[in-house]
Amino acid sequence: MGNNKSCPGQECSSRFLPAEQAEVNRLFDALSSEKLGSSASPRSFSLQALKDHVGDALPPEMVTRLFEGMRRVDGSGKAKGPSEHVSQEQFTASMSHLLKGTAEEKSLVILNMISASGGPVKARDVHKFTEDLVGSVVHVLSYRRQLRGWSQKPPPGSPSRVQVLAAQLCSEMRLQGGGKLLGPQWLDRDCDQAVLEDWVFRAHHVAMFLSLVIHQGFLLLRSSLKLATLVPERQVDPQREFASVLDVLSVIYVNSHLPQERRLSWRLLFATELHGNSFAQLCGRIAHGGPCLVLLEDSDGHVFGGFASCSWEVKPQFQGDDRCFLFSVSPRMAVYTCTGYNDHYMYLNQGQQTIPNGLGMGGQHGYFGLWIDVDFGKGHSKAKPTCTTYGSPQLSAQEDFQFQKMEVWAVGEAPKAESVRKTRSILDIDPEARALLEASGRGRHSEGLREVPDDE
Numbered sequence: 001m002g003n004n005k006s007c008p009g010q011e012c013s014s015r016f017l018p019a020e021q022a023e024v025n026r027l028f029d030a031l032s033s034e035k036l037g038s039s040a041s042p043r044s045f046s047l048q049a050l051k052d053h054v055g056d057a058l059p060p061e062m063v064t065r066l067f068e069g070m071r072r073v074d075g076s077g078k079a080k081g082p083s084e085h086v087s088q089e090q091f092t093a094s095m096s097h098l099l100k101g102t103a104e105e106k107s108l109v110i111l112n113m114i115s116a117s118g119g120p121v122k123a124r125d126v127h128k129f130t131e132d133l134v135g136s137v138v139h140v141l142s143y144r145r146q147l148r149g150w151s152q153k154p155p156p157g158s159p160s161r162v163q164v165l166a167a168q169l170c171s172e173m174r175l176q177g178g179g180k181l182l183g184p185q186w187l188d189r190d191c192d193q194a195v196l197e198d199w200v201f202r203a204h205h206v207a208m209f210l211s212l213v214i215h216q217g218f219l220l221l222r223s224s225l226k227l228a229t230l231v232p233e234r235q236v237d238p239q240r241e242f243a244s245v246l247d248v249l250s251v252i253y254v255n256s257h258l259p260q261e262r263r264l265s266w267r268l269l270f271a272t273e274l275h276g277n278s279f280a281q282l283c284g285r286i287a288h289g290g291p292c293l294v295l296l297e298d299s300d301g302h303v304f305g306g307f308a309s310c311s312w313e314v315k316p317q318f319q320g321d322d323r324c325f326l327f328s329v330s331p332r333m334a335v336y337t338c339t340g341y342n343d344h345y346m347y348l349n350q351g352q353q354t355i356p357n358g359l360g361m362g363g364q365h366g367y368f369g370l371w372i373d374v375d376f377g378k379g380h381s382k383a384k385p386t387c388t389t390y391g392s393p394q395l396s397a398q399e400d401f402q403f404q405k406m407e408v409w410a411v412g413e414a415p416k417a418e419s420v421r422k423t424r425s426i427l428d429i430d431p432e433a434r435a436l437l438e439a440s441g442r443g444r445h446s447e448g449l450r451e452v453p454d455d456e
Helices: 008-011 018-031 045-053 060-071 086-098 102-115 122-142 161-171 193-202 204-217 248-255 277-287 418-420 430-440
Strands: 233-235 265-272 292-298 303-308 315-319 325-331 334-337 346-347 358-364 367-373 379-380 400-411
Touching: 018 045, 018 086, 045 060, 045 233, 045 334, 060 086, 060 102, 060 122, 060 204, 086 102, 086 204, 102 193, 102 204, 122 204, 122 248, 161 325, 193 204, 248 325, 248 346, 265 277, 277 367, 292 367, 292 379, 303 358, 303 367, 346 418
Parallel strands: 233 265
Antiparallel strands: 265 400, 292 303, 292 400, 303 325, 315 346, 325 334, 346 358, 358 367, 367 379, 379 400
16 A cells, blocks of 8 residues: 555556446546536546436435535646546546455545545545445445345334444544544544545455446446345345345445355345244254354344354354354444454254253353344343453343344355255254154154255
């Protein structure tokens, strides 16, 4: 960072493949086709021309920001005096910087999108820009009908996920002097281009969101946007209505931390709204179901969960690997990865008398980072000061919490053993159900008649 010099407009053009450059040129031709009068030479376009082209695909504030960023950059990528129009050289250089540039080049355009002078800006101005950017992502995905089944807004009563995600992105900024933008007391601190460059390098969502806004808002080079890995397809039984506690922004954020091969689709395995408040149902639906996300909303409105990198198995031992993580969605977004302190990644057990029965992730027996008790509807999140396995703080509002909403989403392709799993009886998976049946004096009449699954 900081050592790559910004390229002249013609060299920037060469970053695009010939077909891409032709598409960039066609967009400029369309934008500059309006009659600007004899004073506008060489060809250029106005803010109104850009607004007319974009229409309602982006909020007007973001269109204005993008225009300001373009018109304040010359072909060498350096700030220039204000102009009422954007030339082809400026347009090509700006598109190259935002879509294919370095962190330094992206930060220059961002600075010009925030500041009229191109000089240092206040942290509060960066925060407002970030909220505008995140809001534009939701807006354009909804306008282009690319939500892929997810809701545009969080459930009623939840805090704005635009503000929550913007706060998370800004928290990754390192201010001059080493401080982080973690509260109102930092909003009056100065942020120069070096701070923004470091921020763009750290917070990869910023560059990703800028690219999405241009691809979808300008309808430019959309074939290069890997939208399917950004917004996973939501797969739910179409015969049953279901409203998730997640909205599209929280899905994008959590999905970006999954292994690459797990980002294309989320398939609902279990939801209290559809399948009831039953730990036996939970076990029966998630065991051997492949990697998945466990998600809770506690009675105080905190939304949090964990990623299980392997299929859950009902057994009295810890399982999983260091790809697992815990996360929070509300009131703040964050992901907590493995510390290496221990291997207590996943735990699922039932029907034991001497060790805990329930679902847990991180920590230890009786002191999990995330715990769902077999007495369904109760759990805990203990961390003083943090979970030993994941380094996470307390995720719930109260250490011992109650919940009514729980969801489990399988991520990526279903495991090859999925068809085998569907043939398993609940008696194979749930030791408690098996014990109750035997205690009642009734035998398992299917015993010996069904094929025993390979994993037994």
